[in-house]
Amino acid sequence: MMFTMSAASLRQAPHVRVAARRVGVYVYINISFFVKTLLPQARTIDLQYQTMQAQNAPNIEPRRLADLYFMEHRAKLLDIAAFLDRIDRAKGATNPGDHRVTVLQRVIPILTDGQPERVRRILDALSDPSTEPIAQASVKGATGVPPADKTS
Amino acid sequence: MPYIDPHIHMVSRTTDDYQRLALAGCVALTEPAFWAGYDRSSPQGFYDYFRQLTEFEPKRAAQFGIQHYTWLCINPKEAEDTRLAREVIALIPDFLNKPNVLGIGEIGLNKNSRNELAILEEQIALADRFDQLILVHTPHLEDKRKGTRLIMDAIKRNGKIKPSRVLIDHVEEHTVREALDRGYWAGMTLYPDSKLTPQRAVDIVETHGSERLWINSAGDWGPSDPLAVPKCHNEILRRGRPREWIETLSWHNPRTFLSQSPRFQVGHD
Numbered sequence: 001m002m003f004t005m006s007a008a009s010l011r012q013a014p015h016v017r018v019a020a021r022r023v024g025v026y027v028y029i030n031i032s033f034f035v036k037t038l039l040p041q042a043r044t045i046d047l048q049y050q051t052m053q054a055q056n057a058p059n060i061e062p063r064r065l066a067d068l069y070f071m072e073h074r075a076k077l078l079d080i081a082a083f084l085d086r087i088d089r090a091k092g093a094t095n096p097g098d099h100r101v102t103v104l105q106r107v108i109p110i111l112t113d114g115q116p117e118r119v120r121r122i123l124d125a126l127s128d129p130s131t132e133p134i135a136q137a138s139v140k141g142a143t144g145v146p147p148a149d150k151t152s
Numbered sequence: 153m154p155y156i157d158p159h160i161h162m163v164s165r166t167t168d169d170y171q172r173l174a175l176a177g178c179v180a181l182t183e184p185a186f187w188a189g190y191d192r193s194s195p196q197g198f199y200d201y202f203r204q205l206t207e208f209e210p211k212r213a214a215q216f217g218i219q220h221y222t223w224l225c226i227n228p229k230e231a232e233d234t235r236l237a238r239e240v241i242a243l244i245p246d247f248l249n250k251p252n253v254l255g256i257g258e259i260g261l262n263k264n265s266r267n268e269l270a271i272l273e274e275q276i277a278l279a280d281r282f283d284q285l286i287l288v289h290t291p292h293l294e295d296k297r298k299g300t301r302l303i304m305d306a307i308k309r310n311g312k313i314k315p316s317r318v319l320i321d322h323v324e325e326h327t328v329r330e331a332l333d334r335g336y337w338a339g340m341t342l343y344p345d346s347k348l349t350p351q352r353a354v355d356i357v358e359t360h361g362s363e364r365l366w367i368n369s370a371g372d373w374g375p376s377d378p379l380a381v382p383k384c385h386n387e388i389l390r391r392g393r394p395r396e397w398i399e400t401l402s403w404h405n406p407r408t409f410l411s412q413s414p415r416f417q418v419g420h421d
C-alpha cells in the first residue's frame with residue numbers, strides 16, 4: 001500500500017542507492033561466509049533475507065542510531081551490572097542465590113556472541129521448552145524464566 | 153493524527169485518561185474482556201462486567217468523541233474453574249447483538265493448563281457458531297512461546313475459523329514470525345516492563361514489515377501507559393522512518409481487520 005509506494009520512490013534517491021549497494025556487499029560477504037562455513041545456520045540466512053526484504057526504507061547510519069540510543073543503553077548495562085553486584089553482596093555461604101538470576105546470567109553471553117537475532121534467542125532461552133499442556137494451573141503468575149526442572 | 157488503540161482496558165482507567173487519549177488523537181478503541189486483578193465469585197459478576205463494557209463505557213468514551221468497541225469472553229486466568237467458566241460462556245450470546253461488540257476476546261491461555269485449553273476450545277467454537285472475530289491473549293514471559301503455539305494449534309483443530317479473522321496479541325520477537333506465517337494478524341503490546349517497548353516494536357516492523365501488524369497499549373490496572381501508542385508513533389519518526397508506518401500500524405491495519413465485523417464503523421463515510 002502506501003508503505004510500498006513510499007519505498008519505491010525512496011529507491012530513486014541517491015542515498016538509497018548507496019545504501020542498496022552497501023546491502024549488496026553485505027549479502028555477498030554473508031553468502032561467502034556461509035558457503036565457507038558449510039551453511040551451519042540456514043535460519044540466519046533466511047532471517048537476513050527477511051530483514052532486507054522488510055526494511056522498505058534506507059538503512060540508518062550506525063552513528064545516528066548510537067546518537068539516539070547510546071546513553072540510554074549504557075545506563076541499562078550499568079543497571080544490569082549493579083543488579084548482579086547487589087545479588088552477590090546478598091548471597092552468603094548459606095544462600096546460593098536465585099534461580100531466575102542464574103538463568104539470566106546464563107543468557108548474557110548471547111549479547112556478545114556476534115550472531116544476529118539476539119532478542120529472539122534470549123526470549124527462546126527464557127521460554128518453557130515443553131510442548132504439552134500442564135495438568136493444572138496452581139498459580140496465575142509467570143516468573144520470567146522456565147522452572148528449574150525445565151531449564152537445560 | 154487520528155489513530156485507533158485496538159486493545160485497552162478502559163474499565164481500569166479514569167475519565168481523565170479518555171480525555172488524554174482524545175487529545176493525543178485517539179478516535180476509536182477496542183476493549184477486550186479480561187481478568188480484573190481478582191477472581192470474580194460468580195457469573196453475576198461477569199454479567200455486570202459485560203453490561204459495563206456494552207452500555208457504560210461507550211457513553212463514557214463518547215463524551216470525548218471516541219468510539220468504543222468491545223470483545224466478550226471468560227479470560228484464561230479465570231478458566232481453571234471450568235464450571236464457572238461455562239456459566240459465563242452461557243451468558244455471552246445474549247450480549248453478542250449489542251452494537252459495540254466486535255467478537256470473542258481476549259481468549260487464550262495463561263499457564264497453558266488443560267482446563268484453560270478446554271475453555272479456549274469452547275470459546276473458539278462459540279466464535280465459529282456466531283460468526284465472530286477472535287482476539288487472542290497469549291501468555292506472559294516464559295509461558296508465551298509454548299502457549300502461542302498451543303492456541304494456534306487449537307484454532308487449527310477447530311477447522312472452521314479462518315486465520316485472517318483472528319488476531320494473535322502480545323507477540324514478541326520469538327512469536328511474531330510464526331503467527332504471521334500461519335496467516336494470523338498480530339498485535340504488539342507496548343508495556344513498560346514486560347512485552348514490548350516502543351523501540352522493540354519499531355525493530356519488529358523493520359525486521360518483519362508492517363503487513364497484518366498493529367500496536368496497542370493494553371492499558372489496564374497494572375503498570376501500563378494509555379499513551380503508549382502515540383509514544384511509539386514518535387519513536388517511528390525519531391528514527392527517521394516514514395509517517396506511512398504510523399498510518400499502516402494504527403489506522404489502515406486495525407481498520408482492515410476490525411471492519412470484518414460490520415459493526416466497526418470507523419473512518420467509513
Ligand SMILES: [Zn+2]
Nearest residue numbers: 184186258370
Ligand atoms: Zn488485555
